[in-house]
Amino acid sequence: MGDIITAGVLVIGDEILSGRTKDKNIGFIADYLTNIGIDLKEVRIVADDEADIVAALNALRARYTYVFTTGGIGPTHDDITADSVAKAFGVGIDHRPEVVERFKERYKKPGELNEARLRMTRIPDGAELIQSATILAPGFRIGNVIVMAGVPSIMQAMMDIVAPTLRAGERMLSESVRGDCREGDIGTPLRAIAEAHPDTTIGSHPFLDENGKSNTRLVVRSRDQAKLTAAMDAVRAMLVGLKAAQ
Amino acid sequence: MGDIITAGVLVIGDEILSGRTKDKNIGFIADYLTNIGIDLKEVRIVADDEADIVAALNALRARYTYVFTTGGIGPTHDDITADSVAKAFGVGIDHRPEVVERFKERYKKPGELNEARLRMTRIPDGAELIQSATILAPGFRIGNVIVMAGVPSIMQAMMDIVAPTLRAGERMLSESVRGDCREGDIGTPLRAIAEAHPDTTIGSHPFLDENGKSNTRLVVRSRDQAKLTAAMDAVRAMLVGLKAAQ
Structure with missing residues (x-):
């Protein structure tokens, strides 16, 4: 018998709770985890609120082998996932030089690489990037927490990148x-x-x-x-x- | 300014977490609550597991004006929501006579009103029924917790019944x-x-x-x-x- 590997999912976003956007990520992740032998045990959806994100993340990461988050890693003021994750882990957060370099390659017009875009290069200290040639703004992994985009196509690409690095459970x-x-x-x-x-x-x-x-x-x-x-x-x-x- | 009325949603069911069934209730409830001026603040999805249900329910009901649950009120052994809610509130649970009477009217063939069907007449002590002529197995409300079916059409009918009894918030x-x-x-x-x-x-x-x-x-x-x-x-x-x- 192999190990039982468990997971929690944390969906972050006011737009899901208001009903304006209908979540498409939970079902995808549930199927994905079942297929790779990881038991999804709990899902939470919280607002773009630092205290709520930190509390939910700390509860889930203490309890399950892995936690997958979606949403809140974009360039606008309501994207506070990276900062909240850093706070939950008690680590610093800063512009990651290799990501800034990629952004400089991509945004060459004057004013294009603005403060908002640079916000997406801020990564908690010690986190590993989840990126590819087609993903500009990376996700990241810190400890047992995998932080992904909320846009389904990007989230799905990130799952494909991170899945081979996860401990495989005995498949249900x-x-x-x-x-x-x-x-x-x-x-x-x-x-x-x-x-x-x-x-x-x-x-x-x-x-x-x-x-x-x-x-x-x-x-x-x-x-x-x-x-x-x-x-x-x-x-x-x-x-x-x-x-x-x- | 009116009061701010808040809500949490608790979706109960292994089939959602395994990906086999895709939840259709969260988006509906989110829209519904937004329309009646209630702020949905948090959603949790948990398995058909008593300890998990009790823990999530107690966390949510302490925090929000209302908690809406979906799923787990059917006739089979994996339907443990009513018992879990009774446990969370520390109250007893028993066959509710008026519901048993309705079931007797409906299931008249020999053997039809079996132990499994009678299970759906078990209601926590002190809970108010959420029912109508077209809803046989009732939902119920106890304290600030509203317990509804998981089947979307039935859940939606229950929302229509319970909504007029809720404190209306100032609409967002x-x-x-x-x-x-x-x-x-x-x-x-x-x-x-x-x-x-x-x-x-x-x-x-x-x-x-x-x-x-x-x-x-x-x-x-x-x-x-x-x-x-x-x-x-x-x-x-x-x-x-x-x-x-x-």
């Missing part, structure tokens, strides 16, 4: 089956199956199907393929029995 | 303008405008426009229309000046 395997039944019809036998298969997690997720009827998707998860198969077999047998009885 | 007003500029071009003057307009919040949100170019949406928020207008005028004047200089 999962299988699902459409129940074609109402949750209430299977709750009692499903509980018995869940109790009889301790190293699995069995989820029951109601949805309205294409006919507008209450339906249920059953999901079995385990890190052990044999245990997963045994539990899934029991779930399928229960569904067959249910149909026969109807 | 907002206006936005498309900058047709890169964030880095306006960061410095925008900061000056933000500092000169203290009772407003000015956000700058980068996006890729229809031509694939970096663009910026500027959002000014305030509870005071005159202050909002003054700040927005300053933002527009800055944008006009920027274009004239180019």
Whole structure:
């Protein structure tokens, strides 16, 4: 058995909390982490407020193997993630010379490399950059915290860069089956199956199907393929029995 | 000036954290609360785990005027929200007779009103039901916590029921303008405008426009229309000046 690697996600941004922008990053990161064997355990969304960011970040980084943040690393006054991360870690923050050099290459017109743009070159002391030829304003990693952009395409590029550097967990395997039944019809036998298969997690997720009827998707998860198969077999047998009885 | 009414949201469900289900409730609730003058300050997503739910709920309910939860009130073994809420409040939980009566009306076939379905009639002591003719399994409110379904259509119906009972805040007003500029071009003057307009919040949100170019949406928020207008005028004047200089 490999280690269990856990993660928290911290989404930073007033625009998500006001509803003006709909988050597209949480679902992407959740899928991504599941695929590389990291268990996402908690997500928080907080405003562009230093005290809120610091408190959430300190809670999450103490608790999980990794913390991924999105948002707040742009050039404007409401982009305070880098400063908040430095504060949470109790380290300084300054213009990182190698990033300033790249910005000088990119912004050559008079006045273009202004104070606002230079703000994006400020990186907490000791942090490693997350960058590529196509990412101008870098993300960074400090300790177990990975700081990424809020714009989905850039965040996704940063995930691809940072993922190979993460400790890989033993991957959570999962299988699902459409129940074609109402949750209430299977709750009692499903509980018995869940109790009889301790190293699995069995989820029951109601949805309205294409006919507008209450339906249920059953999901079995385990890190052990044999245990997963045994539990899934029991779930399928229960569904067959249910149909026969109807 | 009216009161500032704040809220937290707690989304409960393994399926969101695994990525299998993409949350659709956070954005809806964020819009809804903004429209009724309640400031959403924080969102958390946690697993179907009693200790995690209790800890998150206690943190949020101590901090905000209201807490809205979604998910985990169905009939299966992984639906533990009602029990977790009772535990967080230190109260008992039992089958609520009036809900059991409604279930008896609805499930008349032999065996249909099983243990699993009856599980949905368990309501923490002292909680008020959130129900209607079309909602069979009720949500509930206890103290400042509003417990709702995870299925979006049901959650939305519950929001409509509970909203008129909430203390209305003074509504946050907002206006936005498309900058047709890169964030880095306006960061410095925008900061000056933000500092000169203290009772407003000015956000700058980068996006890729229809031509694939970096663009910026500027959002000014305030509870005071005159202050909002003054700040927005300053933002527009800055944008006009920027274009004239180019």
